[in-house]
Amino acid sequence: MIKKREKATQIELSKELNITNQALSQYELGKRIPDAEMIIRIAVFLMFPLIIFWTGQMKG
Template sequence: MEIVEMDAKAIGERLMELRGERTQAETAKELNISVSALSMYERGERIPRDNIKIRIAALFQKPINEIFYP
């Protein structure tokens, strides 16, 4: 079994791309997280916890693997 590392910068870029025209404030409110947390995810400073990954995938209607694993 291969272990796949998550690339925080690549995840951040995908999150910004998925957010599109929405503001960080709108998106953070929909995800029930702080704007600063979303900003850190988008800058690649942090990777969301699993429960947040699930919310992000649901909001953007994408599989978790597509967003977080290359």
Template structure:
């Protein structure tokens, strides 16, 4: 699944394997193996790929369905409320998308905090 997500992101960015490999400073062959799922990137490269495509590592490893599953789980709790907008109630599908989007954004915020923390530590050194 990781390989398919990398391939999908690369294609959405209109990059060839050669172009992406060059940007990540790896061989085209290694990238091909990651995309085929015959080999997995190490942690540092996984971070580099996530940063390159501006996605979370969680997204690369778990995919979009993870957020939708989490949203469905959250909706089971009665304390999760959705206010009507302009007198219109949200459909169940819209509620799941709202929750999935919120979870993606939380991952993004965590990434920003991590980057700021890392930068702050680098500035101290």
């Protein structure tokens, strides 16, 4: 997972998403899969198109 928005830290992102830092770390490491609602919340915070999360590909 890339923290694009103002180079957000893991702690900032986890606070914004109202999840633990450990849960976010598990998402980033692929040890836990976020549900669709969480994926949308992450995409909105990071200002990424949702398609990135389903294809795993980024351009540019």
